[in-house]
Amino acid sequence: MGLVRSNRLKRFVALAILTSFGGLVGSYAKSKSPVDRATEEKILLLGNGSEPKGTDPHLVTGVPESNILNSLFEGLVNYHPSKDATVIPGVAKRWESNEDASIWTFYLRKEARWSNGDPLTAHDFVYSYKRILTPSFGARYADFFYIIKNARAFHQGEIEDYNEVFTKALDEHTLQIGLIGPFPHFLLMLRHYTWFPLHAKTIEKFGGLENRDSQWTQPDHFVGNGPFRLKKWETNSILEVEKSDTYWDRKTVRLQGIRFFPIEKYSTEEAAFRAGQLHYCYEVPLDRVTFYRTKEPETIRLDDYFGTYFYRFNTTRPPLDQPKVRKALALSIDKESIVKYLTLGGERAANSYVYPLADYRPIKEIFFDPTEAKRLIAEAGFPNGKGFPRLKILINTAENHKIIAESIQKMWKDSLGIEVEIVNQEWKVYLESQNNLRYDISRSGWIGDFLDPIAFLKIFRSSSGNNQTGWKNDEYDRLLDQVNQTGNPDQRYALMQQMEAILLEELPIAPIYFYNRKFLIHPSVVGWYPKLLDHRPYKLVDLKAP
C-alpha cells in the first residue's frame, strides 16, 4: 500500500511538474509582443524622434510636433494618403476661388465639432489666424501668413485693427481669405499645422491671445478638432492620443489610438522596434542601413523626403560675418563622400538649397572645392587657418548627426587647417540655442511645409522666425514679396531661382544633402504610402495582422 501510494505520489508530482511546465511553455508561446497586442486593439505605436517641445500649433516648429498635431487637429483641407499635391476635404466640405486665385471662400461642414462637443465655426479660424499674427505673441511661423492681405502690416505693427486683415467669417460656416496676389498653391499650404483652427473659448480662458505660456495645451484642458484627442503626455516617456468621439468623420477612423514614443537615440529605437515594441521606427541608425537593405528589405523604407540637411552659420559672430569665411567652410565640405559612405540611405549631395523638383532647378550651385576654399580663407585673413578662432558645431543629440559632424570637423581641418569642436544638446535646448543665436555653427535641416520651392526660401526672410542665422538681405526680401504677388508659374520660378542664387552667393548656410526618409515599418501598418512630404492623415491609416 505504502509503495503504491508513494508511486501515486510520484506520478502526481511528475504530472504536476509537467503540467506547470507545459503551462509555462504554453503561456510563453501565447505571450505576444506589444506590437501584436496593439495591432489587435488597433493602437498604433510610433517612434517619434525627439521629445515634442509642445502641442501648441502656433509655437512649435519641429517635425516630431508636426506628426502629433496632425492627429489632434484638422485643417480646412487634409493630406491625401498617397499624393503630395492633392488635398482631401477637411473641415471645409467645399471651396472656391475667384478667377486669379487670390480670394478663397471655404464652406465649412456644419457637423464639425471640437473635442469638447462645441460646434466648430469660421470664427475659430479667424481667431486663430489673429493669434498667430498678433505681434506680441511672437510666433516664429507668422511670416507664413504674410500672403494674406494686410497680414504683414498687422504683424509688424503698421495697422492696429485686425479687421483690416482679409480673413472674414461671412457667417458661422463660411470663411473667406484674401491674398496679396494670385496663389494657386494656397490649398497645399493650408494643410500645415499653423493653419489649424484653435478653440477660441479655451484660449481665452487660459490667458488669451498673447499668452505664450498658456496652460491650454495640458491634457486636461486641451481642445482639438482632429480625429484623435490628447489622452496623456508624460514627458520623455509617451504622448498618447485616443480616437475622438466628436470628430465629424469618426466612422472612417480605424485606429483606436496612437502612442508617440520620444526616443532620441536611434539605436535604442531600433532595438525597441526589433523587440516588437513599435510599429514604426522613426530613424534607422546609419550602421544598420546596409543590414536592412540586404537582409530585410521589406522592413526598411527609403522614401524621397522634401527636405534639405544643412549647417547654419551664425552670421552675427565674427569671423562668420565674412561671406568669404562662410564660403570657404561651405566649399570644403565633401558632400559626395558624406552621402556615399556615411548616410547610406540613397541621399543626394546638395549643391544648392531648395530640394530639386521636376519643374524647378537651381541656376547656381556650389561644389566641393578645397583649393578655392583654401584661397578664400587666406584672403579672409586666415592663411592655413592661422588665427582662426575655435568655433563650435552645435548638434542635437543623435548619433547620425555626430558621425556627420565628426567627418566635417576633419574635412575643415584637412582643407583649411582650422579646428572646431562639436557640442551636442538635447532637442529642446538645441532649438532654444538656435533660436537665440547662441551658437557658431549649427546642424540644421528644413523640411518643406508644402510642395513649392518657396517653402524653403521663405525662411531666410530677414524677419522670419525660422531664419536663425542673423542673415539679412534686402534684395532677397524684395524678391520674396514679388514672388508672393506673382501668379504666373514661370515668372515665380525665375524669381525664386534668383533668390536661391543670392542665398548661395552669401551662404548663411552650407547645404549638405537632400533628405531621404529612412524608417522601419511593421507589415501590419496599412496605408503608409511613400510621400515626399511625410505627413500622414492618420484617420486613413489602419492596422491589420499580417
Added chain:
Amino acid sequence: MDHGTDSTEIRSPWEESWLRLKKNRLSVAGFIVFTLITLLCLAAPLISLHDPNEMDMVYGPKAPTTEHWFGTDTHGRDLFARTLHGGRISIAVGFASTVVALTIGIAWGSTAGFIGGWLDAIMMRIVDILYSLPFIIFVILLMTLFERSMLLLFIAIGFVEWLTLARIVRGQIVHLKTMPYIEAASCLGVHPVAIVFKHLVPNLIGPVIVYATLTVPAVMLLESALSFLGLGVQPPDSSWGSLINDGAEKIKSYPWLLVFPSIFFSTTLFALNFIGDGLRDALDPKSSN
C-alpha cells in the same frame, strides 16, 4: 645562530607591508598588468601604425585585419590607435582627478579633524550636504556651466570624489589625536605643526594610499559614464568610455568597436582594484601576517 638572527631581525612597518604585498599574487599580477597597459598607451605613437584621427571613409568600418589589428570605425579610423590614445586620456583623467580629490580631501579632512570644535562641525556638515547632492547632476552642472575642457573634466570629477576621503582623513586624525604618543609629544612641547607632519601624516598615509588606488578606477568609470552621456571627452578625441559608448550603439553591425576597448577598460579596472585590495591588506597593521 643563523636562524636565530633571522627570526629576531627587526623590520620597519613599511618593510612588513612590502613583504605582505609581495605575497599577494593577485595584486602583484595587477601591478604588472597595469604597468604594461600604461606603457602600451604611453608608447602608442611608436607602436601604432596609424593616426587615431585619420579618416578613411572609403575604407569604412571593417573587422580586424593584419593592417588594422582591432578593425576600423564608421569613419574608417584605426581602432587600435584609438584605443591606445583613448587609454592615455582615461588613465590621465583617472590619476589627475584622483590628485585633485586627494588634495582637497586631505586638506579638508585634516583641518576639520585637527582643529575640531565648531569648525569641524561646519566643515563636516558641508561635506554631508555635498554628499546628498546626486553627484552626476553636480558634474553635469559644472560641465554645462563652464567651457568644456579636459582640465575642467579633471577638476569636476575630482570635486565629487573628495568627500569620502575627507571623512576618512578626519576620522583618522580625530582618532590619532588621542593616541598616547601624540599626547606625549604635546606634553614635551612639540609645535603643533611638527606634530601634524612628524606624527599624524605618516600614520595617515596607509589609508590614503589605499583609498587613492581605489579612487582611480572609480574616477575612470565616472569619466566613461560622462563620455557615455556625451559630456566627457569631445570628438575627435576619444577615451575608453566614449569608444565603448560608440561601440555599444553599433554592437549589432560592428561588434569589434565594443569588444576591444571594453577588454582594455575592464582589464585596467580589475588590475587597479587588485592593487588597491592588496595595498589595503598590506598597509593595515592589524591584519594578520
